Amino acid sequence: MKRALILAGVLLGLGALSAPLEAQTGAARGKVIDSQGKGVSEATVLVEFQGEIARKSELKTNKRGEYMQGGLYPGLYRFTASKQGYHPTYLDERVTSAATAQIPDIMLKTTDEVAKAAGRATTETAKKFADAVALVSAEKFDEAEARFKEIIQETPNVPEAYQNLAYVYARKQDWKNAEAAYRKALELKPGDTNLTTSLAAVYTQTGRQSEADALMNRTVADHPGNATVQFNRAIYLVNAGKVPEAIAEFESVLRVDPTMATAHFHLGTLLVGQGKVPEAIEHLEKYLSMNPNNKENVATAKALIQSLKK
Numbered sequence: 001m002k003r004a005l006i007l008a009g010v011l012l013g014l015g016a017l018s019a020p021l022e023a024q025t026g027a028a029r030g031k032v033i034d035s036q037g038k039g040v041s042e043a044t045v046l047v048e049f050q051g052e053i054a055r056k057s058e059l060k061t062n063k064r065g066e067y068m069q070g071g072l073y074p075g076l077y078r079f080t081a082s083k084q085g086y087h088p089t090y091l092d093e094r095v096t097s098a099a100t101a102q103i104p105d106i107m108l109k110t111t112d113e114v115a116k117a118a119g120r121a122t123t124e125t126a127k128k129f130a131d132a133v134a135l136v137s138a139e140k141f142d143e144a145e146a147r148f149k150e151i152i153q154e155t156p157n158v159p160e161a162y163q164n165l166a167y168v169y170a171r172k173q174d175w176k177n178a179e180a181a182y183r184k185a186l187e188l189k190p191g192d193t194n195l196t197t198s199l200a201a202v203y204t205q206t207g208r209q210s211e212a213d214a215l216m217n218r219t220v221a222d223h224p225g226n227a228t229v230q231f232n233r234a235i236y237l238v239n240a241g242k243v244p245e246a247i248a249e250f251e252s253v254l255r256v257d258p259t260m261a262t263a264h265f266h267l268g269t270l271l272v273g274q275g276k277v278p279e280a281i282e283h284l285e286k287y288l289s290m291n292p293n294n295k296e297n298v299a300t301a302k303a304l305i306q307s308l309k310k
Contacts, residue, residue, distance in 0.1 A: 025070070025071050025072055025073055025074075025097060026070075026072050026073075026074060026095045026096050026097045026099070026100065026101060027068065027069060027070040027071070027072060027095075027100040027101070028047070028068070028069050028072060028077070028079070028093070028095050028100065028101040028102075028103050029066070029067065029068040029069075029100055029101070029102060029103065030045075030066070030067060030068075030079065030102070030103030030104070030105065030106065031061075031064070031065045031066050031067070031105050031106070032045065032061050032065045032067070032081045032083075032105070032106045032107075032108060033065055033105050033106070033107050033108070034086075034107070034108055034109070034110075035107060035108075035109050035110075035113060038065070039061070039063070039064040039065020039066065040061060040065045040081075040083060040086070040108055041061055041062065041063045041064070041065055042060055042061060042083065043060070043061045043065065043081050043082065043083040043086075043108065044058060044059075044060060044081070044082050044083065045058070045059050045060070045061060045067045045069075045079060045080070045081050045106075046058050046078075046079070046080040046082070047059070047069050047072070047077055047078075047079055048077060048078045048080070049073075049075055049076075049077055049259075050075070050076040050077060050078055050092060050228065054293070055073075057069060061081075068100075072095045073095075073097075073259065074094075074095060074096050074097050074257070074259075075094070075095065075227075075257050075259050075260075076092060076093070076094050076095075076226075076227060076228055076257065077092070077093060077094070077095055078090050078091070078092050079091055079092075079093065079103055079106060081106040081108055082108075083108060085110055085111060086108040086109065086110055086111065087108065087109050087110070087111050087113075088108075089106055089107060089108055089109075090106075091103070091104060091106060092228070094225075094226065094227075125151060125154060125155055128147060128150065128151050129151060129160075129161070131147060132144050132147035132148050132151065132164065133164065135147060136164065136167070136168060136171075139171075141168050141171055141172050144164075144168050145165065145168050145169070145172075148161055148164055148165040148168065149165065152165065157188060158188070159184075159185040159186075159188035159189040159192070159195075160185075162181045162182070162184045162185035162188065163181070163182070163185040163194075163195060163198075165181045166178045166179075166180075166181030166182040166185060166198065167198070169181060170198070170201075170202065170205075173205075175202055175205055175206045178202050179199065179202045179203075179206075182195055182198055182199040182202060183199065186199065191222070193219055193223065193226075193228065193229045193232050194232065196215055196216070196219045196232075197216070197219070197232040197233070197235065197236050199215065200212040200213075200215045200216045200236050201236060201239045203215065204236075204239055204240045209240065212236070212240065216232075216233050216236050219232070219233070220233050225256060226256075227253050227256040227257035227260055227263075230249060230252055230253045230256065231250075231253045231260065231262070231263055233249055234246050234249035234250045234253060234263070234266065235266070237249055238266070238270070243270055243273065243274070246266075246270060247267065247270050247271065247274070250263050250266055250267040250270070251267065254267070259290070261287050261290040261292045262287075262292070262294075262297070264283045264284070264286045264287040264290070265283070265284065265287040265292070265294075265297050265300075265301060267283045268280045268281075268282075268283035268284035268286075268287060268301065268304070269284075269300070269304065271283065272304060272308065277308050280304070280308060281305055281308055281309065284301045284304055284305050285305060287301055288301055288302065288305075
């Protein structure tokens with residue numbers, strides 16, 4: 001029997017952290033540049049903690065395009081740069097308490113540059129993309145497939161279109177086309193860990209376990225100490241039915257980043273199945289204490305805790 005995939009965060013568009021476990025905080029500094037390598041002044045930089053618990057701050061670049069943000073608890077952050085007339089750009093980087101993190105330069109291209117490079121009819125395409133995502137949410141997969149194909153025909157260089165189309169194929173259990181779409185997305189966005197995880201899940205579904213293992217092991221090796229990558233591997237292990245290995249991987253994730261709420265949730269649910277009740281309750285209660293915003297997971301955690309404590 002095929003196992004149900006855990007697929008998260010695949011509906012992509014175009015275009016309060018819990019009390020700290022460590023007293024120390026870190027800082028990050030970086031620069032926003034244009035396509036000519038010159039600093040972009042007065043650009044907005046949004047700094048967002050990556051996890052279920054929302055923590056974000058916003059700042060402006062100086063005349064040289066530089067910015068700095070302090071008071072950041074250790075973990076993975078997304079740095080999104082934007083300015084009127086430019087296409088927003090983001091990158092994800094880890095911040096520690098040991099030293100100020102030097103964030104790679106964020107390049108902003110003008111909307112005209114982006115449109116010319118991708119050949120996008122921006123307004124019309126963005127509307128079609130939003131409509132296609134809505135169709136997926138409504139589980140109208142045949143209609144969504146047709147819409148994403150139309151978008152790809154008009155703008156063939158948008159990786160998110162292929163990623164969403166691959167997700168539609170996966171939901172329809174059309175594994176051959178799902179694999180092809182994920183591969184195309186990776187051509188356009190090489191090294192993306194969400195894509196490699198999804199592709200590995202397709203390999204698992206089609207009985208190519210050794211290829212799936214090799215892909216995930218290589219991804220983790222390419223991103224040492226990255227909790228998000230390790231989390232993706234843990235999800236992959238769940239999909240592959242390797243529960244003991246998944247538990248060990250989630251535990252490794254939390255050693256790297258104990259603030260990752262979703263890891264506590266998944267670890268807690270897996271421990272329930274292993275009969276490790278006290279440990280399961282501990283992680284589920286920790287998850288709830290972090291005020292997560294996933295209503296379905298919150299309801300599941302509460303129900304499990306209530307049942308386990310009877």
